[in-house]
Amino acid sequence: MPYTPQHKEQTRQRILHAAAKLFCSQGFDRVTLTQIMKKANMTHGAFYAHFSAKSSVYEAAMAFASSHAFWARDDKQTESKEIHIKALVARYLRWSKNDKEHPSPLEFLVTDAAHKEEKVRQAYQACFDSLVERLAAILQKRGSQNAYALAEETVVSLVGTVAMARSFTQPLQKDFIKRAQKRIVGRLNVNHEKTLEPVYVM
Template sequence: MPYPEGHKQKVRGKIIESAAQAFRTNGIRDISVPFIMKGAGLTHGGFYSHFDNKEQLVGEACRYAINDTIALLQKAADQEKQEPQINAIIGYYLSPYHRDKTEMGCILPALSSEISRSSDEIRQVFTRELERMIEFISNAAQVDSATGSALLSTMVGTLVLARSVSDSKLSDSLLSAGKQQIKGLIKSYVATEL
């Protein structure tokens, strides 16, 4: 009996989603194809009917994770009625919730250090996805690309440090300080544009 139309795409999507969640939580190197397939509710034997290799899956998972992050940040922005939308984006990104939910969080802080030692193919995909995030942040903050890059870099760096420490008070204070610095950077940009 043949599978219904769209079945292969649906299965492929489940694998990508499982990989994105696993990579966000544990990185690339320590996650095996069988682990990803199990997370998708599948046996690892079917992997190669969807992907040529793990590198191809890493690229697809990066795209998926960035799409997911942009959608979450846009949702936070759309719910904000009072402040500039960028403040809602910053608030969500540097929240204890986002810090603690690594499996659904932004992939940039989760993989940046590992990607720098990856293949050119993976680095190219990661670069394009980083550029999309910079564009999203720049547009939301209504700043140029250089300022958007600084905003995102500060957000990612803050989240990396907040996730790295064992002291919850220090972690919270890092998130708070990051928010203040980023909002200050936006204000100084706006002031120089006037």
């Protein structure tokens, strides 16, 4: 008896969920198809019913992670309410304790941005652009000048902070992140924090 479209979609979502968790924590090169299917609790053969190669599942998994990340999940809230920038930055920089159910694409290893496979680079770029646009929209609502440029600079700073922090040991890592958070929030909150009622994103 053939599988129903609903069953096939559920299977695909299981693979994407497992792949997103692995790619977001380890990067493209360190993850194998065997690991993905084991985490999804499925046989290796089931993979090719949905994806043609690892780069294909990476592309789909990164889009999945981006759409389920904490910033994306707050779209409806931010249509009428202000997000507290400090809360967003702090949430991101807690990468080691991040949402385990819905991994954030902000956890990417920066090596994926310069990967030899074009599809991997494009997937990374698409998620990066999505995060910049999301932050830019928030900054525009706050009345920031040059919101897109400031958002781009902020995402670069956040990604760079996490990439560097991964190589540090405690307590150097904690102190480094704390200093970076203070600098980033300071740039974003100039002339804005005193005039707006924040809503914390948890």
